[in-house]
Amino acid sequence: METELVLVQRARQGSEEAFAALVERNQGRIYSLALRMTGNPDDAAELCQEAFLNAWKGLGRFQGESAFSTWLYRLASNVCIDFLRREKRRAALSMTVSLDDEAAARQAELPDERYSPHRQLEQIERSQAIRDGLDALSPEHRQVLVLRELEGLSYGEIARTLGLEEGTVKSRIARARLALRNYLLSTGNFSPGLSSKG
Structure with a gap:
């Protein structure tokens, strides 16, 4: 079984097969994160796909200072945050919680x-x-x-x-x-x- 590093290097050279292997290794954790952040399985599945698409497009920017899975977690988390902000604006919901105590x-x-x-x-x-x-x-x-x-x-x-x-x-x-x-x-x-x- 190839290491994450080898798969990332191959994926950066354009190997869709290597990227598919990275997706397979990480999709459970990324979906779980999206589901916990959104609370909706359909939204989570869509955001999971969006995160992987962003990862594929952004592979050239991945420098390898952290693990690929950590970088992917950040991408997924940002996708979820953006989604939640859009949803909040759409619902025009303004709930404020006092943080003074x-x-x-x-x-x-x-x-x-x-x-x-x-x-x-x-x-x-x-x-x-x-x-x-x-x-x-x-x-x-x-x-x-x-x-x-x-x-x-x-x-x-x-x-x-x-x-x-x-x-x-x-x-x-x-x-x-x-x-x-x-x-x-x-x-x-x-x-x-x-x-x-x-």
Whole structure:
């Protein structure tokens, strides 16, 4: 099996077969990212294709300072952000969440997928509340929260993926967690007494 580096080199020389192999290796993660950011399978599939098309067109600009998969993640994330901004403008939705309460910046825990069957309805309601909360966040806040909490990337990986300073990533995640927590509190879906992690 060829390494990512070899496939990238071949793809940059015009090999569609090599690029197809890169797509195959990465499409699951990229689709998952798009789905978590948009919440819609059709939009996610379309944005996934757009990200790969941008990657094919932009291969000449890929310098190889980071892994191809990291570069692709950045492209996909940007495509999703652009889409969310367009959708937000289209819906003319203006939801603002106060971010002044820095002292209360604690993360709402995402639902545990291992609930017992009799708690399934509660889990579904909580999952929906979290999805609604993510939808209420700015695209930038949703982006970092999805990468950190749902995709499991480290602060350093997020910084490299988005081309940001690590301190900026940490600050943005703290604000995103606070905004999500405030949203859940305002809709009655989160109790301040619930355990949370920093």
